Amino acid sequence: MQTQEILETIKMIDEECLDVRTITMGISLLDCADTDIDKACEKVYNKICTKAKDLVKVGEQIEKEYGIPIINKRISVTPISMLVGVSGGDPVKYALTLERAAQTVGVNFIGGFSALVQKGFSAGDKELIAAIPQALAQTEHICASVNVGSTKAGINMDAVAMMGKCIRECAEVTKDENCIAAAKLVVFCNAVEDNPFMAGAFHGVGEPDVEIHVGVSGPGVVRAALAKAPKDAPMNEIADLIKRTAFKITRMGQMVGVIASERLGVPFGIVDLSLAPTPAVGDSVAHILEEMGLEMCGAYGTTACLAMLNDAVKKGGVMASSTVGGLSGAFIPVSEDAGMIDATREGVLCLEKLEAMTAVCSVGLDMIVIPGETTAEVLSGIIADEAAIGMVNSKTTAVRLIPAIGKQAGEELEFGGLLGSGPIMPINQTKNDVMIHRGGRIPAPLQSLKN
Amino acid sequence: MKAVITVVGKDQVGILALIANECANAQINIADVSQTILDGIFTMTMVVEFSEASVALSEFSGYMRNLGESKGLVIRVMNQAIFDSMHRI
Numbered sequence: 348m349q350t351q352e353i354l355e356t357i358k359m360i361d362e363e364c365l366d367v368r369t370i371t372m373g374i375s376l377l378d379c380a381d382t383d384i385d386k387a388c389e390k391v392y393n394k395i396c397t398k399a400k401d402l403v404k405v406g407e408q409i410e411k412e413y414g415i416p417i418i419n420k421r422i423s424v425t426p427i428s429m430l431v432g433v434s435g436g437d438p439v440k441y442a443l444t445l446e447r448a449a450q451t452v453g454v455n456f457i458g459g460f461s462a463l464v465q466k467g468f469s470a471g472d473k474e475l476i477a478a479i480p481q482a483l484a485q486t487e488h489i490c491a492s493v494n495v496g497s498t499k500a501g502i503n504m505d506a507v508a509m510m511g512k513c514i515r516e517c518a519e520v521t522k523d524e525n526c527i528a529a530a531k532l533v534v535f536c537n538a539v540e541d542n543p544f545m546a547g548a549f550h551g552v553g554e555p556d557v558e559i560h561v562g563v564s565g566p567g568v569v570r571a572a573l574a575k576a577p578k579d580a581p582m583n584e585i586a587d588l589i590k591r592t593a594f595k596i597t598r599m600g601q602m603v604g605v606i607a608s609e610r611l612g613v614p615f616g617i618v619d620l621s622l623a624p625t626p627a628v629g630d631s632v633a634h635i636l637e638e639m640g641l642e643m644c645g646a647y648g649t650t651a652c653l654a655m656l657n658d659a660v661k662k663g664g665v666m667a668s669s670t671v672g673g674l675s676g677a678f679i680p681v682s683e684d685a686g687m688i689d690a691t692r693e694g695v696l697c698l699e700k701l702e703a704m705t706a707v708c709s710v711g712l713d714m715i716v717i718p719g720e721t722t723a724e725v726l727s728g729i730i731a732d733e734a735a736i737g738m739v740n741s742k743t744t745a746v747r748l749i750p751a752i753g754k755q756a757g758e759e760l761e762f763g764g765l766l767g768s769g770p771i772m773p774i775n776q777t778k779n780d781v782m783i784h785r786g787g788r789i790p791a792p793l794q795s796l797k798n
Numbered sequence: 799m800k801a802v803i804t805v806v807g808k809d810q811v812g813i814l815a816l817i818a819n820e821c822a823n824a825q826i827n828i829a830d831v832s833q834t835i836l837d838g839i840f841t842m843t844m845v846v847e848f849s850e851a852s853v854a855l856s857e858f859s860g861y862m863r864n865l866g867e868s869k870g871l872v873i874r875v876m877n878q879a880i881f882d883s884m885h886r887i
Contacts, residue, residue, distance in 0.1 A: 350832050350843045352885040353802055357874065411856035414876035595884045602883040 357414075363567035364630040365596065366416040367603050368623050369455075370406050371543030371560045373550035373616060374398050376425040376459075384436035388444040391430070395422060395448040395457075398557050398613075403453040405610045409603055417603070418765075422449070423548035423560075424459035432471030442482035442489050449488035458548030460491040463538070466500040466788075476509055480516040483528035490546035496536035496734040498741045502789040507734065510534045511727030511783065515750055518719070522752040525760045529749040530714065534730050536737035536744045541617050542673045547710075547745060558616035559608040560673065563600030566622045567629040568592055569656075573638040585639060586659045593620060593663030601668040619673030620664030621709055622656075624684035626767035632656075632677050633686025644686050645696035653677060654707035674743060676709025682749075682762065682769035683714050691770045698729075698774050706736050711745035716760050716769030719752040721776065726750070728779040731789075739792050799848045800829065800878040801855060803862070807871035809840040816869070817844065820862065825852045840871075845878065 359365040379390035399422055406420045424445070431438045438460075445457045460482055462472040479491045493510055496502035517528035533547040540551020543560035572592045576585060600618045608615035624632045633644035636652045657676040665671050679701065681687045690696035698715065705711040711733050730746045737744030749769065751760050756773035803821075805813060814833070821828055826846045833842040848855060859875035866873030 349885075350834075353804060353843050353881055354841070356881055356884055357804060408856055411859050412877050413880045414859070414874050415880060598883045599880060602879060606879075 359565070359568045360415060362629070363565070363571045364625070364627055365565045365568050365599070366418050367561060367600060368564040369419040369421050369543050369562040370402070370417055370603070370607050371421040371423055371548060371562065372399050372402050372611070372613065373423045373541065373554055373558045373560060375550055375554065375556045376427075376430060377552065380430050380433040382434055384434040384440055387430055387434045388440055391441065392444050392448050395424070395445070396451050399452045399454065401611060405607055408610070409606055413603070415599060415603065419455040420453070421456045421458065421543065421545060421548065422452075422454050423543065423550045424457060425550050425552065426461040426463055427459060428462035428471040428475040429552075430471070431475050432469060438471075438475045438478035439482050439485060442478070442486050445489050446486040454488070456488050456490055456545045458490040458492065458545050459550060460489050461493060461549040463494045464503050464506045465494050465497040465536075467503060468506070476506075476513055479513050479532060480520045480528060483517055483531045484520040490531045490533075490548065492533040492535055492538065492547045492549060494535040494538040495730065496738050496789075498537060498738050498794075499791055501791040502536065502731065502734045502738055504731065504783075504788060505786040507727050507731045508783050508786055510730055511723040511725070514726050514748060515723045518750045518752050525762055526749050526752055527762065530747065530762060530766055532747065534746045536734035537742060539673060539743055543619050544621065544623065544674060544678075546747060554616070555614055557613045559604060559611060559613050560616040560619060561600045561604035561607070562619040562621060562623065562673065563596050564621065564623040565592075565596040566624050566632045566635055568596060569622065570629070570631070570635045570638050573635060578640070582655065586655050589656060589659035590663035593660045594667045596620070597664035597667035597671075615670065617670045617672030618664070618668040620660060620668070620671060620675045621673070622660055622677045624678065624680065625765055626683055626685055626688070628685060631684045631686040632679060633684050633690060637686060643693060643695045644690040645700050649700065650703050650707055653679070653704050657708055674709045678710055678713060679704055679708050680714035680747075681772075682716060682760075682767040683765060684767070688768065688770060691772055698772055702732065702736070705733060705744055706740060710743055711737070713745065713747050714749070714766065714769065715747075716749045716751050716771045717774050718756050718771055719750050719754050721750045721774065724778070724780045724783045725774070725776055727783045731783070735789070738789075799855075801846050801848045802876050802878050802881060803844040803846060804874045804876075805840065805842040805866070805871055807840055807866070807869070809835050809838055810869075813840060813842065813871065817842070817873070820865070821846060824858060825850050826858075
């Protein structure tokens, strides 16, 4: 073992914010379904507390033994709408049960207060969606997501209309707490079933009973690697550098995942090799794009740089892990990324540019604070546009917007922690009511004749 | 199982002795040592054999970190597997 390699790893951890963002345990709750909601809740609580009782302990052990920070320990569960479909009753009860379980096992988040309605609503779906604002307002550690479209099913426009209202309600019921409920809700197109990242994690029905996923991070490491490259290095060399760095980061994630799965006696699921920024200095995806040669994230050329970054991260990571999955790519959550916050404040980064970036990044419009006056219909319009990008390009897209109730463009919301702070971004408020109120479905797109 | 101990800090008398002593007390065998001093900053990496150790790695790493802090040094004890996985295919 070369001293230089040892010191390189330590530098990545110490100075470049390399970390395992999350170890997420996926737990199926299908066997907890019961026609009596109270019995179902009891089964849910018991199953989570049994399966995940050592999750936090094992995470902390690995952190100490290997010297790699593991920021979050999380749980994802079967979409709760499926349990609501069997039991009926108030879905908020499930959210409170999950919250109790989260506190007992000590995890940072439980994701899966979710419904998959891309083609239509089945029993429990509408009830769950209606309960999301209260469920998120009354809990601290629970995240919700709704999948409203897919490449194979098209877009459920009734659900899109519903989710615009839902996001607004979430913000309104928590308007005294920085509208925080809206930050815990994601609206997806092409949601993935093994995503370890919040707020969109849920445990798909095709997954095993219990499994362990790992989400790695490390925008700072990639930026530091690029900073060493000469300013006249061609783009393909930059792509190569990103690949090599992503490889190392992912190998570390793979190792942590394998060890965690052995110690917990649970099968290993996937490594999600995403570049997930945090508001900390030196942990920004925007700064990687700027390192490639943009004065500020949002300049023309940003989409191209992001496309290359996203692809190179995947190429490097795929070789490093036998089971890559989840969202895997570069995240662009505005309020969680120091570089994006600055670019928004300067007015360089606008919603239209972000929308273009979501066509090539790993997810979508994420953690964007918009003026409180934004109507439910305008929100639905943004969701529909974003879902259309995902549907046509066969990729996951998502919307996590926070209408800052009572505030205007130019002001800011402070969330703190990993969620950061968000300058309120001015957006186009032109009416689209007639289109959104049509409802119905946008049919699935053609998969050939692609131009 | 092998572990890597790294020490970074201002050069002072007795760093190597301090670490070696703690290893001996815990039945940890030292396999390899390398050290350099760059601009007065002392950097040492030590590969040790942990299989006969009388303490758990997680416990030892916490103990050494605290010990380092009291002497103005950053001492890390990490399972060697993390370096192997990142730098070896």
